[in-house]
Amino acid sequence: MKILVIGAAGMVGRKLVSALLEAGQVGGQAIDTLHLADVIAPEAPQAGVPVKTSAVDLSDPDVSVSLIAQRPDLIFHLAAIVSGEAEANFEKGYRINLDGTRHLLEAIRNAAGEGYRPRLVFTSSIAVFGEPLPAVIPDTQEHTPLTSYGTQKAICELLLADYSRRGFVDGVGIRLPTIAVRPGKPNKAASGFFSGIIREPLAGQEAVLPVAEAVRHWFASPRAAVGFLLHAAAMDTALLGNQRNLTMPGLAATVGEQIAALERVAGPEATALIRREPDAVIAKIVAGWPQAFEATRAKSLGFTAEGSFDEIIRVHIEDELSH
Amino acid sequence: MKILVIGAAGMVGRKLVSALLEAGQVGGQAIDTLHLADVIAPEAPQAGVPVKTSAVDLSDPDVSVSLIAQRPDLIFHLAAIVSGEAEANFEKGYRINLDGTRHLLEAIRNAAGEGYRPRLVFTSSIAVFGEPLPAVIPDTQEHTPLTSYGTQKAICELLLADYSRRGFVDGVGIRLPTIAVRPGKPNKAASGFFSGIIREPLAGQEAVLPVAEAVRHWFASPRAAVGFLLHAAAMDTALLGNQRNLTMPGLAATVGEQIAALERVAGPEATALIRREPDAVIAKIVAGWPQAFEATRAKSLGFTAEGSFDEIIRVHIEDELSH
Numbered sequence: 001m002k003i004l005v006i007g008a009a010g011m012v013g014r015k016l017v018s019a020l021l022e023a024g025q026v027g028g029q030a031i032d033t034l035h036l037a038d039v040i041a042p043e044a045p046q047a048g049v050p051v052k053t054s055a056v057d058l059s060d061p062d063v064s065v066s067l068i069a070q071r072p073d074l075i076f077h078l079a080a081i082v083s084g085e086a087e088a089n090f091e092k093g094y095r096i097n098l099d100g101t102r103h104l105l106e107a108i109r110n111a112a113g114e115g116y117r118p119r120l121v122f123t124s125s126i127a128v129f130g131e132p133l134p135a136v137i138p139d140t141q142e143h144t145p146l147t148s149y150g151t152q153k154a155i156c157e158l159l160l161a162d163y164s165r166r167g168f169v170d171g172v173g174i175r176l177p178t179i180a181v182r183p184g185k186p187n188k189a190a191s192g193f194f195s196g197i198i199r200e201p202l203a204g205q206e207a208v209l210p211v212a213e214a215v216r217h218w219f220a221s222p223r224a225a226v227g228f229l230l231h232a233a234a235m236d237t238a239l240l241g242n243q244r245n246l247t248m249p250g251l252a253a254t255v256g257e258q259i260a261a262l263e264r265v266a267g268p269e270a271t272a273l274i275r276r277e278p279d280a281v282i283a284k285i286v287a288g289w290p291q292a293f294e295a296t297r298a299k300s301l302g303f304t305a306e307g308s309f310d311e312i313i314r315v316h317i318e319d320e321l322s323h
Numbered sequence: 324m325k326i327l328v329i330g331a332a333g334m335v336g337r338k339l340v341s342a343l344l345e346a347g348q349v350g351g352q353a354i355d356t357l358h359l360a361d362v363i364a365p366e367a368p369q370a371g372v373p374v375k376t377s378a379v380d381l382s383d384p385d386v387s388v389s390l391i392a393q394r395p396d397l398i399f400h401l402a403a404i405v406s407g408e409a410e411a412n413f414e415k416g417y418r419i420n421l422d423g424t425r426h427l428l429e430a431i432r433n434a435a436g437e438g439y440r441p442r443l444v445f446t447s448s449i450a451v452f453g454e455p456l457p458a459v460i461p462d463t464q465e466h467t468p469l470t471s472y473g474t475q476k477a478i479c480e481l482l483l484a485d486y487s488r489r490g491f492v493d494g495v496g497i498r499l500p501t502i503a504v505r506p507g508k509p510n511k512a513a514s515g516f517f518s519g520i521i522r523e524p525l526a527g528q529e530a531v532l533p534v535a536e537a538v539r540h541w542f543a544s545p546r547a548a549v550g551f552l553l554h555a556a557a558m559d560t561a562l563l564g565n566q567r568n569l570t571m572p573g574l575a576a577t578v579g580e581q582i583a584a585l586e587r588v589a590g591p592e593a594t595a596l597i598r599r600e601p602d603a604v605i606a607k608i609v610a611g612w613p614q615a616f617e618a619t620r621a622k623s624l625g626f627t628a629e630g631s632f633d634e635i636i637r638v639h640i641e642d643e644l645s646h
Contacts, residue, residue, distance in 0.1 A: 090489065130565065139465075140464060140465045141463060141465055142462075142463045142464055142465050142466065143465065143466065143481070144484070144565070144566055145481070145484075145485070146488070146565055148485055148489070151481050151482070151484070151485040154481050155478050155481050155482070158466070158468070158474050158477050158478050158481075159474070159478070161467070161468075161474070162468070162471055162474040165469070166413065166471070242453070242467070242469055243467055
């Protein structure tokens, strides 16, 4: 099977590529070739199969045509301008996140006459939801995004469902929880502290907590995110009917519960490194975010995530700190 | 105030224009000029103010720029490729219903630097909803359209909300119920019989009923639809917050209740003209349609519709058969 990963240079993309190469197969079908694309050319991994890397600009329709030229059987589309940038640069966000995805769908549709109908796994986001929201969000909740990024993801979900219903593509859209613990450097995303208050103390460094401990949010580890992608790639999509987009399972935890988990896993010397520095701007942004989801449908379809924040921390230690 | 009506040649568009000219004002502001656009040039009505008519192709971005050139204060965007045609012609549906609306929003955004921010009233549809659905659909129901038309309407709602949130336009999207009783000739739309079983008997003609009397659906009269548009044009949009799209109120009625209302209004000689001719294809299509809505939010914001199907029939008689 030929696999194309768009957005392969990002954190989840790199972990996905490693997992694919380690497994050597998807759903029992051996991987024959891997094509890795991103806005900067992804690093070519050590691999026993041919790997091609490409630097691409998805806003150019010809790029999608050339990405589809080899007729990949399985496409992971993870590429996106992130939330903050899509908010700061309205045109760029729509050009990449909406038009880029539509060009990809159109390139696939235009090859459909040849009987081509690849599996397309698309990463959406819980940013499609915005207040007012219930404390636990059902699978049937309306999408009322409060960012241009969330709007673009919600639109792409609708396109994915319609192109799938019409038989042009075999799409699965997965709404990722907030990914924690993100490895790497602290960043300026409003959500950054959710990872920072775990990652920095585990590395013996101070972390800033800008919100109250009562703040509740929805998490899964990077390892769980890769698991979602692989499951979406191999699942029986006949079970989805026309509802091609799914809220992924995750773990609802308050910041206080995160800190208690950190103390259980790494002791009070770790939690002592968390410095409370309330930030009204961040608190206001985070107050509009989803807190918890039912995710009943995805769980019944076999998607799984961590059951405790302790487990999320242990996954981080195993995957990032144990080498 | 300068008003632009896109889709002015359609049934609702023509009634809207008549109502605007009769009122002479919107929300207390006198109407100065009227620009009527459609894919074929609308007939110019008798009017005491300057009326311009244009034949336009919304899929051309320059068309939207020229429609916005006079900086209309109020824009009604009713134009669309209808459901059946958008399903039969995938590219045309996306080109007009999605790209056309986006070109309009972009033309407005590109004029926003001058402080321009018009009220834009957009007609969406209950076609954004598709099974599985609860018997009575809440305002927070997810959009899971089962047609390309419904997908395009759902996407335009998301765009309208985002462009409004960003301050480029002052948008209100209204999801119209199925409009009954539609005046004019029978058409081949799957929903045509809902009007036909009232309209034809009132005109002394036979009508075909292809579904069971238990089929339940959601209705408002053409007069109510014009009322929604005028209310959306004049309402205080600060009350909408970031949720710019509203399911309009309507009346849930079964086909049996429609027929009983017809008998009360026009007697058994009218209902005797309804011929049962079950059609499995139409029955299957209609089975996936919404049956009833809460529409709590729109009602609390002052939108009103008929309270009984008898009233819907009387509106048809007054507006269509009394001259």
